[in-house]
Amino acid sequence: MLRLSTAQPVDPSTPTITPGLALKLLRDGVPSANVLAMPGLDGQADFNVMTRNYSNHLEMPLSWAVQIVTSKFVQASSCPLMVGLADMAAFEEDGTEVKDWTAPFEIIFVPNLQISAFPSSPYSGDDFLAYAELGIDEGSVLFEVYARASPLSLFDVHVGSIKSVGHCCVLPRGTALGQGGLGLEFEMLLMFTRSNVLAC
Amino acid sequence: MLTVVCMQTSKFTRSTFGDTMLMFTHGYMGTLVSFALHMVACKRTARTLTLSHTPPLLPHAFPSSLASERDLAKNPDWQKETDMEKACGAAVTHSHSEAHRGRVRAGSPCPYAHALPHDLPSSLATHGVGHKSACPFLRAQARQKGLEELDEVEELQRELSTSPVALG
Numbered sequence: 001m002l003r004l005s006t007a008q009p010v011d012p013s014t015p016t017i018t019p020g021l022a023l024k025l026l027r028d029g030v031p032s033a034n035v036l037a038m039p040g041l042d043g044q045a046d047f048n049v050m051t052r053n054y055s056n057h058l059e060m061p062l063s064w065a066v067q068i069v070t071s072k073f074v075q076a077s078s079c080p081l082m083v084g085l086a087d088m089a090a091f092e093e094d095g096t097e098v099k100d101w102t103a104p105f106e107i108i109f110v111p112n113l114q115i116s117a118f119p120s121s122p123y124s125g126d127d128f129l130a131y132a133e134l135g136i137d138e139g140s141v142l143f144e145v146y147a148r149a150s151p152l153s154l155f156d157v158h159v160g161s162i163k164s165v166g167h168c169c170v171l172p173r174g175t176a177l178g179q180g181g182l183g184l185e186f187e188m189l190l191m192f193t194r195s196n197v198l199a200c
Numbered sequence: 201m202l203t204v205v206c207m208q209t210s211k212f213t214r215s216t217f218g219d220t221m222l223m224f225t226h227g228y229m230g231t232l233v234s235f236a237l238h239m240v241a242c243k244r245t246a247r248t249l250t251l252s253h254t255p256p257l258l259p260h261a262f263p264s265s266l267a268s269e270r271d272l273a274k275n276p277d278w279q280k281e282t283d284m285e286k287a288c289g290a291a292v293t294h295s296h297s298e299a300h301r302g303r304v305r306a307g308s309p310c311p312y313a314h315a316l317p318h319d320l321p322s323s324l325a326t327h328g329v330g331h332k333s334a335c336p337f338l339r340a341q342a343r344q345k346g347l348e349e350l351d352e353v354e355e356l357q358r359e360l361s362t363s364p365v366a367l368g
Binding site for chain 2: 057058060070073074077078079080081082083084085086087090101102103105150151152
C-alpha cells in the first residue's frame with residue numbers, strides 16, 4: 001500500500017507543498033515493512049508532486065521552524081534524517097526471519113514524469129486528493145525504485161517498479177483504515193500497488 | 201516574605217519564630233542534598249539502562265521499524281564513508297547550548313543503542329561497554345573516567361547479566 005500525502009497542510013498562499021510517500025508491505029505474522037520517503041523537508045514551490053525524487057535520506061532543512069521539529073526528533077532517534085531499511089530486510093513476505101540480511105544505504109523513488117495528474121500551479125489540499133483520485137489510472141507505473149548500496153556507491157541499482165493495481169482512494173480520518181488504523185499517521189490517500197520486487 | 205519561603209522549603213516550623221535565616225539555610229541545604237541524591241540515583245539508573253541493552257529484543261518490540269540504528273550497526277563502514285553528522289541531522293543541535301546538547305547525547309548516546317545483538321558485527325558485539333565499546337560516545341566516556349571506572353562498569357555488567365532481578 002502506498003500513501004501519498006503532504007507533511008504540512010497545503011498552503012496556496014505561500015505557496016509550498018511538502019510531499020511525501022509511505023510504503024507499507026504487509027507480511028504474514030510479523031509487523032509490516034514500512035518506509036517513508038520525501039523529496040525534502042523544506043517543501044517545494046512546484047505543486048506537481050511527481051517531479052522530484054523521493055528518498056529515505058533527507059538533507060538538513062533550511063527552514064528554522066522545520067529545524068526545530070528535526071531537533072525534537074533527535075530525542076527519539078540518533079539519526080532522524082535517515083529512515084532505516086533493516087526491518088524491511090529482516091523478514092520475508094511470509095514472515096520468515098532472514099538471519100544474515102542485507103539492506104541498501106539509500107532507496108530512491110523516481111516518479112514517472114508521464115503522470116500529469118498534478119499541476120505545477122498551487123492548489124488546495126482537497127484538490128490534491130481529487131487530482132490523485134481522478135488523474136492516476138489503474139495500471140500506471142508511479143515510481144521506479146533504485147537502491148544505493150553504500151554512501152560511496154558509484155551506481156544506483158534499479159530494483160523494481162511501483163505500479164498501481166487500483167484507483168487511488170481517499171480514506172476518511174477516524175475510520176478503521178484511516179488515520180492510525182494502519183499505522184500510517186495523517187492518512188490522506190491510500191493506493192494499492194504492486195512492485196515487481198517486493199510483492200504485496 | 202522570607203519566612204514564607206522558608207516554610208515552603210523546610211519541614212521545620214521554628215522559622216515562624218524568627219529564626220528565618222537558619223531555617224532557610226536548612227531548607228536550602230535540604231534541597232541541595234535531595235537534588236544530589238536524585239542525581240546519584242539518576243546516574244545509577246542511566247548506567248543500568250545503558251548496560252542492560254544487551255538482552256535480546258524481540259523483533260516486534262523494536263522501538264521503531266523505521267529507526268536507522270540497526271542499519272548503521274550492521275554496516276559500520278557507512279559511518280566512515282559519509283559525514284554522519286550532516287547525514288543524520290546532528291548539526292541541528294548546534295543552535296542549542298552545550299548543556300542541551302549534553303542532554304541530547306545522554307538520551308541517545310550511541311548509534312548502536314537500539315541495535316539488536318545479532319546485527320552487530322562479531323568484533324563489535326563482543327565488546328559492549330568501556331574502552332572496547334562499539335559506541336563512540338561510551339568509548340570517549342570510558343577514556344575520560346579511566347580504567348578504575350571501567351572495572352566498576354564491567355563488574356556491574358556481570359551483575360546484570362547474571363541477575364534476573366537486576367535486569368527486571
